[in-house]
Amino acid sequence: MTLVDDLKQLKIKALAAIEAQNADLEQLRIEFLGRKGDLTSLLKGMKDLDPSDRKTVGQVGNEVRTAITDLLAQRKAEVEQEQMNARLAAEKIDVTLPGSQPIQGQPHVLQQIIDEIEEHFLGMGFQVIDDPTDSPEVETDEYNFERENLPKDHPARDMQDTFYITPEILMRTQTSPVQSRALEKHDFSKGPLKMIAPGKVYRRDTDDATHSHQFHQVEGMVVGENITMADLKGTLLAIMQELFGEKHQIRLRPSYFPFTEPSVEVDVSWDPVTPDTKPEDIKWIEVLGAGMTHPNVLKMDGVDPEKYSAFAFGLGPDRFAMLKYGVEDIRQFYLNDVRFLEQFNRKGE
Known part of the structure; x- marks a missing residue:
């Protein structure tokens, strides 16, 4: 072959x-x-x-x-x-079988409260300042304390003991510094400054049922000519009724804050108030602090207190959520337990 x-x-x-x-x-x-x-x-x-x-x-x-x-x-x-x-x-799919409904998420309950607050104030002509450039969480001692009428030796600093990075750099204890930064840029020839500043703040607290080392705050401020305590009370009544119901009322009690004068604690009625409700039958619960901005604060931010006046307030979304939904432990908001969080449906759904 x-x-x-x-x-x-x-x-x-x-x-x-x-x-x-x-x-x-x-x-x-x-x-x-x-x-x-x-x-x-x-x-x-x-x-x-x-x-x-x-x-x-x-x-x-x-x-x-x-x-x-x-x-x-x-x-x-x-x-x-x-x-x-x-x-x-x-792997053939039987298209005649009913499909499974995908699980749709929702905003965190605290974000829902913040969204409600923002929507309300936007409707009142306020601006929301939450950009990291204008609202940094890592702040200077000057903006966080000194510009809020809290010099380095002021005893009220002890109530806001916080996390320091250096002697002059710290994690902010409040969103009040955003107000100072906004005032530096504001042109009053175009009208008054009306703003809120939502964001996270930090304090060296021991975590328990009502305290957290990290929580949320919404600071608000109105600066202009002829701003009065009556404007403050009307603004606060509107937001309280937005969050808790139109039949709830507020009361103002004298208090002390270094950055406001006069200062007030604000209480909201525990139950709706009707024309038949007797004053002695109303149960009140403290919800926030407010007041007329101290002249020293306006001066340090470059505003003439002889020409302009202002009011300021601080809301706590975490506290509001606890009151609104009957949550007894603030730590529940941060454990990310879906069984807990899915109870809170967005308003209107």
């Missing part, structure tokens, strides 16, 4: 093996076409042929190689298609 006959027999053998194979086609490729495969071994015999016969054998060898390569590619495509069809059949 000649070398040409051997090549033809190899072709028949290889094509039959490839047609019958459904899995390891790569092994067949190595067996027939690899460096140590059958075709390579046969073609090594060309060195013993006469030069006139080598052309014929080389041509037949190429034809065998091409036939085997083409059939391997064809069978590979067929096997892959068969595997794909089998997978599609196994």
Whole structure:
């Protein structure tokens, strides 16, 4: 038998093996076409042929190689298609079955309260300042304390003991510094400044049911000509009734804050107040502090207290959420227990 006959027999053998194979086609490729495969071994015999016969054998060898390569590619495509069809059949979806309802999330309960506060004040013409550039959480001692009429030796600083990074850099204890930064940029020729500043604040408190080292605050301020305590009371009554209901009332009690004069504590009625409710029957609960901005604060922020007056207030969204929903432990808001958080649906849904 000649070398040409051997090549033809190899072709028949290889094509039959490839047609019958459904899995390891790569092994067949190595067996027939690899460096140590059958075709390579046969073609090594060309060195013993006469030069006139080598052309014929080389041509037949190429034809065998091409036939085997083409059939391997064809069978590979067929096997892959068969595997794909089998997978599609196994994973086929019955479109007649009812689909599963995806779980839709909702804003955190504290964010819901903050959103309500922001929407209310936006409707009253206030601006919301919460951009990190104008409302940084890492603040200077000057803006956080000194510009709020709290010099370095002031004893009221002890109530807001906080996390210091350096002696002059700290985690802010309130969002009041945003008011100073806003006043520096405000042009009073365009009207009064009306703003709120929501954000996180930090104090070195021991965490318990009513205290947290990190909580949220919304500071508000109105600065302009002829701003009075009556404006403050009307503003606070509006936001309390927005959050707790139109029949709730507020009362103002004298207090002391270094950055306001006069200063007041603000209470809201525990239950709705009707025309028939006797004053002695109203139960009050303290919710926030406020007052007329101290002249020293206005001066340090570059505002003439002889021409302009101002009021300021500080709301606690965490405290409001506890009161509104009857939550007894502030730590529940930060544990991220979905079973707890999913109880609080967004207003109107």
